[in-house]
Amino acid sequence: MALLEVKKLTKAFGGLMAVNNVTFKIERGEIFGLIGPNGSGKTTTFNCINNFSPITSGDIFFKEKSIKGLKTHKICHLGIGRTFQVVKPLSRMTVIGNVTASAFCRVNTIKEARDEAYRVLDFCNLLKEKDKLAKSLPIEGRKRLEIARALATKPELLLLDEIAAGLNLSELDEAIDLIKRIRDKGITILIIEHIMKVIMTISDRIHAINFGQTIAEGTPQEVANNPEVIEAYLGAEYAQG
Amino acid sequence: MKAKKITLIILGIVSLIFPLVIRSDYYQHLVIIALMWVVIGSSWNLLAGYTGQVSFGHAIFFGTGAYTAGIFVTKLGMSAWWGMMFGGIVAMVFALFVGWICFRLRGPYFALATLAGGEIIRLIVTNWESLTEGMMGILIIQSFRSKLPYYYIALTLAFLCVFVIYLVMKSKWGYYFVSIREDQDAAESMGINTTLYKNVSLLISAFFTGMAGAFYMNYMAFIDPQVVYSLHYISIMAILVGIVGGVATTLGPAVGAFIMVGVQETFRSAFFGLAPKWISQAHALVFGLLVIFVIMFLANGVLGDWGKIKRYVFRIKASN
Numbered sequence A: 001m002a003l004l005e006v007k008k009l010t011k012a013f014g015g016l017m018a019v020n021n022v023t024f025k026i027e028r029g030e031i032f033g034l035i036g037p038n039g040s041g042k043t044t045t046f047n048c049i050n051n052f053s054p055i056t057s058g059d060i061f062f063k064e065k066s067i068k069g070l071k072t073h074k075i076c077h078l079g080i081g082r083t084f085q086v087v088k089p090l091s092r093m094t095v096i097g098n099v100t101a102s103a104f105c106r107v108n109t110i111k112e113a114r115d116e117a118y119r120v121l122d123f124c125n126l127l128k129e130k131d132k133l134a135k136s137l138p139i140e141g142r143k144r145l146e147i148a149r150a151l152a153t154k155p156e157l158l159l160l161d162e163i164a165a166g167l168n169l170s171e172l173d174e175a176i177d178l179i180k181r182i183r184d185k186g187i188t189i190l191i192i193e194h195i196m197k198v199i200m201t202i203s204d205r206i207h208a209i210n211f212g213q214t215i216a217e218g219t220p221q222e223v224a225n226n227p228e229v230i231e232a233y234l235g236a237e238y239a240q241g
Numbered sequence B: 001m002k003a004k005k006i007t008l009i010i011l012g013i014v015s016l017i018f019p020l021v022i023r024s025d026y027y028q029h030l031v032i033i034a035l036m037w038v039v040i041g042s043s044w045n046l047l048a049g050y051t052g053q054v055s056f057g058h059a060i061f062f063g064t065g066a067y068t069a070g071i072f073v074t075k076l077g078m079s080a081w082w083g084m085m086f087g088g089i090v091a092m093v094f095a096l097f098v099g100w101i102c103f104r105l106r107g108p109y110f111a112l113a114t115l116a117g118g119e120i121i122r123l124i125v126t127n128w129e130s131l132t133e134g135m136m137g138i139l140i141i142q143s144f145r146s147k148l149p150y151y152y153i154a155l156t157l158a159f160l161c162v163f164v165i166y167l168v169m170k171s172k173w174g175y176y177f178v179s180i181r182e183d184q185d186a187a188e189s190m191g192i193n194t195t196l197y198k199n200v201s202l203l204i205s206a207f208f209t210g211m212a213g214a215f216y217m218n219y220m221a222f223i224d225p226q227v228v229y230s231l232h233y234i235s236i237m238a239i240l241v242g243i244v245g246g247v248a249t250t251l252g253p254a255v256g257a258f259i260m261v262g263v264q265e266t267f268r269s270a271f272f273g274l275a276p277k278w279i280s281q282a283h284a285l286v287f288g289l290l291v292i293f294v295i296m297f298l299a300n301g302v303l304g305d306w307g308k309i310k311r312y313v314f315r316i317k318a319s320n
């Protein structure tokens, strides 16, 4: 059975349909890509899944139970972690402080939370930055901190929102490696990404939207060859040069 | 680390023997009041400095604690010391209500809501004469003639308050409070029930502030709404104690309490009678100037910017 099922999801901001009747299912263990041009409603979809903003209509099922209307922190406890496209470091806390605070999602004592934070920072290659203030990290470090903080809540499903944006080529390879290692831990991943190199190489399946509506779904090959996707997404990018 | 420990031990010894060495009622009184402000300032700091919810209404909890103790005497015929425990608890009940309403708002809107809350409660207490004696205030008989018992009670309360907050900040709750201050949305996505933990912080803060208010009733033996629910003398003073000493530091508010009580007394007494009397009227102005000075030059407070102060003093010494 699907781990996450998004059913006829609709989100309106006033008259603007940011997400319009979108449906998809994510199976356990897969990396599921969500693509679409700027402003097509990808981040809004994430915000609806963890009830960061309430949905207008439709429903969302996690492990076959509706999570519609649950508080954001409850959804995190159920096992859905997320990162933010516009990163939200806890600026005046240390890197390890950020992750420790997050680890308390599953444990109660300082020692357990610290130990978990060490493990996660090591996993994300952030251990040498652990005592720096979060605000002193460069953008690439902040993106990894977002991931580390989400991982520390021990999610079964991880939502990654453009974690590769703004990274250079070697950093990109590291990011791809990190995502694969997360998948190998048995965590299911829903990922938004603009960079084709990333999304096409790691996704098992891809769902494409434009103006809030589904235009295609399938393997990376199928989606990349879909005429609507080429026109709406790749076309626009090629046209821009 | 070691120097810090030694400083703390010396501080402890000095605070224990102070009233035995300095026998002057006047100085003992000032230190008792300063210790009371250590409690209020540290409590304010827990909510505002650590949790990021800047309150302009701590008089709500102080006044409520004071009136609880007073009403224990006038209406229940019990000792006002009973009111000390209950002062904290009743202040927590009020805090539940304040939190329920004000935490719907964020940032400056929260601050304004608490400010309004303080003024509303002051008016209610002023007008509910059958319970509070209104503007007449409540007068009780002091339990002790000597200042010594009051001194040690205030010292115990101040120590407990600072120590409990220190322990809280070292726990899961502490991490949660600071996460909420840094980014409420991120905190919520990390699984933190931000509404619940903002209320937890507020409740602890209100409890100690209410105890301080009840202590004030016992010690001063007279309260009226203009004093204990005062925006200026309580709510704003709590903020000053916090920011002058250093927000989000363990001992900052304690340092701030002594500085602010000192400044207040210096002006109230017109520089101990040395300056013309009108100076004492200007103390609100001086408070304002002090705040501007601290924000401009010591944004992290005296304790938070201690390194900066030391460097500056050394530079002056070196150039001499």
Ligand SMILES: Nc1ncnc2c1ncn2[C@@H]1O[C@H](COP(=O)(O)OP(=O)(O)OP(=O)(O)O)[C@@H](O)[C@H]1O
Residues within 6 Å of the ligand: A013, A016, A018, A036, A037, A038, A039, A040, A041, A042, A043, A044, A045, A085
């Ligand atoms: N809080 C909001 N209020 C009003 N409109 C919003 C809000 N959030 C998003 N929108 C609008 O909804 C649409 C979808 O935005 P969204 O952020 O989901 O796009 P996106 O696919 O993530 O784009 P990008 O690739 O640029 O990140 C946009 O037109 C955006 O302006």
Ligand SMILES: [Mg+2]
Residues within 6 Å of the ligand: A042, A043, A044, A085
């Ligand atoms: Mg987006």
